Amino acid sequence: IAGITQAPTSQILAAGRRMTLRCTQDMRHNAMYWYRQDLGLGLRLIHYSNTAGTTGKGEVPDGYSVSRANTDDFPLTLASAVPSQTSVYFCASSEVGGYNEQFFGPGTRLTVL
Amino acid sequence: DQQVKQNSPSLSVQEGRISILNCDYTNSMFDYFLWYKKYPAEGPTFLISISSIKDKNEDGRFTVFLNKSAKHLSLHIVPSQPGDSAVYFCAATGVSSGGYQKVTFGTGTKLQVIP
Numbered sequence A: 001i002a003g004i005t006q007a008p009t010s011q012i013l014a015a016g017r018r019m020t021l022r023c024t025q026d027m028r029h030n031a032m033y034w035y036r037q038d039l040g041l042g043l044r045l046i047h048y049s050n051t052a053g054t055t056g057k058g059e060v061p062d063g064y065s066v067s068r069a070n071t072d073d074f075p076l077t078l079a080s081a082v083p084s085q086t087s088v089y090f091c092a093s094s095e096v097g098g099y100n101e102q103f104f105g106p107g108t109r110l111t112v113l
Numbered sequence B: 001d002q003q004v005k006q007n008s009p010s011l012s013v014q015e016g017r018i019s020i021l022n023c024d025y026t027n028s029m030f031d032y033f034l035w036y037k038k039y040p041a042e043g044p045t046f047l048i049s050i051s052s053i054k055d056k057n058e059d060g061r062f063t064v065f066l067n068k069s070a071k072h073l074s075l076h077i078v079p080s081q082p083g084d085s086a087v088y089f090c091a092a093t094g095v096s097s098g099g100y101q102k103v104t105f106g107t108g109t110k111l112q113v114i115p
Helices: none
Strands: A004-007 A010-013 A019-025 A031-038 A042-049 A064-066 A076-078 A087-094 A108-112 B010-014 B019-025 B032-038 B045-051 B056-059 B062-067 B072-077 B086-095 B101-105 B109-114
Touching: A004 A087, A019 A031, A019 A087, A019 A108, A042 A064, A042 B101, B010 B019, B019 B032, B019 B086, B019 B109, B032 B062, B045 B056, B045 B062, B045 B072, B072 B086
Parallel strands: A010 A108, B010 B109
Antiparallel strands: A004 A019, A019 A076, A031 A042, A031 A087, A064 A076, A087 A108, B019 B072, B032 B045, B032 B086, B056 B062, B062 B072, B086 B101, B086 B109
16 A cells, blocks of 8 residues: 555445445554545535544535544545535545645545435 | 635646646635645645745746735746646645644646647
């Protein structure tokens, strides 16, 4: 593993189903983030974590949950998917403190029907 | 309320010429600005940044200019190359009330460099 990996690459999901998007980094960054990218809206922060064991809400947290059991993994769960959650999801990580660049994963394209 | 705005969704430039990508922001509390570049089917990658205490930062062919009074920054690419064709996101950052590094992204500008 080099950098950040995300799985799956893409997924088509029926509305109402539960889905977990996986994210793993090997850079030992304490901070991790989940964004969604929608046309005309840029990247919007869903949830973040500054260190293992802590999480926080971003701009658009409704319908999503996260956990941070260890430094490397930061899964994003949609408990009951809705069509408005159709988007491209990016996981990112960075050093905590200061204004450090974020390193992004390749993204997961999710379609909710 | 879009605090970081990129009003040009797309830009086409001839190879060898200058590309100028613009970004405006509304929140005077932002104190650090970054540009990210994104190719299709990949995540964004960091390109260049600037602190609010500076008005210019240069890295090779890439220069970012910051005009704090106008709340405006721009990215100049000289000379432009076909490999620069990508979507460019402007981002502004500062510490949020929650204590995390809050980064607000613009909507992106798609640059096409024509050979």
